[in-house]
Amino acid sequence: MIRLEPRNEVSKGLLYVTPVIAIGVTILAGVVMFAVLGKDPIRAISIIFLEPLTDSFAISEMIVKATPLILIAIGLSFGFRAGVWNIGAEGQFTVGALSGGAVALALYEVEGFWVLPLMCLAGALGGMAWAAIPAFLRTRFNANEILVSLMLTYVAVLLLSVLVYGPLKDPEGLNFPESRMFHPAATLPILIEETRAHVGFLVALAVAAVAWVVLGRHIFGYQVKVMGQSPRAAGFGGFVEKRVVWMCLMISGGLAGLAGLFEAAGPVGQLVPALPVGYGFTAIIVTFLGRLNPIGILLAGFVMALTYIGGETAQIEMNLPSAVTGVFQGMFLFSLLGFDVLARYRIRMFRTARTAPLAVQTAVGE
Template sequence: MLKLERRKEPSKFMLYVTPFVAVVLTMLAGLLLFLLLGKAPVQAITLIYFTPLTSIFSLTELAVKATPLILIAIGLSFGFRAGIWNIGAEGQFIMGAVCGGAVALALYEVQGIWVLPLMCVAGIIGGMLWAAIPAYLRIRFNANEILVSLMLVYVATLLLSILVHGVLRDPDGHNFPESRLFHDSATLPILIENTRAHLGIIVTLVVVVIAWVFVQRHIIGFQIKALGDAPRAAKFAGFSENRIIWLCFLTSGALAGLAGLFEAAGPVGQLVPALPVGYGFTAIIVAFLGRLNPIGIFLGGLLMALTYIGGEGAQIAMSLPSATTSVFQGMLLFFLLATDILINFRFRWISKKPDSLEPAPVSLQQAE
């Protein structure tokens, strides 16, 4: 019979191979799904996974989509390593966009190279403050951070709606619930002409490198890992759990806030109720896909962006429903979690032997 057997130590090989296995399994399951939906399966998979890679424009779009995913996922990965679950990044993303966007609108028609950095600071602070709520309630009142951070996503969405219906609404916009378009000083510079590739992409690359150095080389990176792997040992070693909770939440809030500001000041260019499209949730998958490692997250973010771009292409070309993308993303996370078992365990085929052939335990032999 097939039996699970714990490995003596986690398999490095499986750690890096299983994400690829999960992607392949998702494609296979996708084929099946499209077959059930009565759509040409091979064509759909080609459109989703390969067509976006064939044109320069869609490659830049890939980078634009990957930017918020990677930024948010890097922030989340610290907490996930430590067993601290901030799943409200979507709310922090919105608050970053709201705070940074409010600065842009307050400084409407003010030109200056300092406007954009100021917006970024406001966005980061907005995200951090929103993330500070679950962190504080967890530390002070022991309230579950998963539920609190998630509830705050709904609150942030409604808050954005109130603001663009109210104080931040475009005064010349015929009562549409949207803000003015940000002016030039308040929008991210474009890197390549006639595309949407913006400065945020460069910032994201820098963040990836900084995060990598931090995780590998800094003592706090080690403390975070220790708290997740061996909480008791971490406490005996004198690592402050509260300090790490604060650190993880504020970092992920800051990065999610920055991502939100980039989205508002980049591809969208204003505040609209439809600004949040679930990047904060997809980033959770990206963090796991990248094995909570900054370089892995970078690759995972690109792959996830590919399914977004390809998914959109397939929706238009084959009139697929827009929910296809989220089904794919959910399946990917399932397969990833399912194949995770291969890291710590292996499957062994054990033929059933009669018990008598096994040597009796030492204590029994002595008794005889």
């Protein structure tokens, strides 16, 4: 019979091969789907996967799209390694945009190099404050952070819409629900002329590098790993556990809040009710596609951005309905997530059972 057997260490070779297999399978499935729909399958797939890579505008937009995904996903990866499940990054993103944006609006027409850093600080603190609620409730009352952070996401999105209808509404905006445009001093510098790619991307790269070092070298990285592998390991007292929970939620909340502020002060330039478009949720997928690894997350963030941009290009060039690109994206994610099993497990044909060491069982998931 066929049996999965966990690898002691994730296979380095398969680490790179499985995404390729997943892409191959998605392309096959895509060919069938496009053919059934009567669209030229080769053209559709080359538009989705290749065309954005040959076009400088599309690449700049991939940077725009990947920046928040990477920032949030890196933050989440700490917690996911330690078994701290913050799935409310969308809410922290929203509150970060709100608090940072409120600073921008309060300092409207104030010039000064310190305006933007202050906004960034407010954004990160806003995200951290929102993440502090699940951190506190988990460490103090043992409340499940998955569920608390998810509930708070809905509250945050409603809060944004209440505030842009009320106190943050553009005074000259004829009562329409959006804030005024941020003043130039409160807008992120652009990275590449004539595009929307902003300095937030550099921050994301720096964060990835720091995360890489912390996870590999720092005591906190070690604690995170230990807690994820066996929460009740000897010598790992409740105090350390509480600290890790707090640290993980503060890191992910702060980065999500910063990402939210970057969106508001960068590509959008104001607060609008539709600001949260699901980056916080998509970043969860990115975190797993990147296998909780900062470099992997960088790549995964770009792959994810590619499917969005490619999907839009396909709509424009082939008149594909947006539904088709949604289905295609879903299939792609399914196969990436599904084939990942090959990197983590061996497929063996067995007649007799073998027992894996118990510690591995709890660790294997991620």
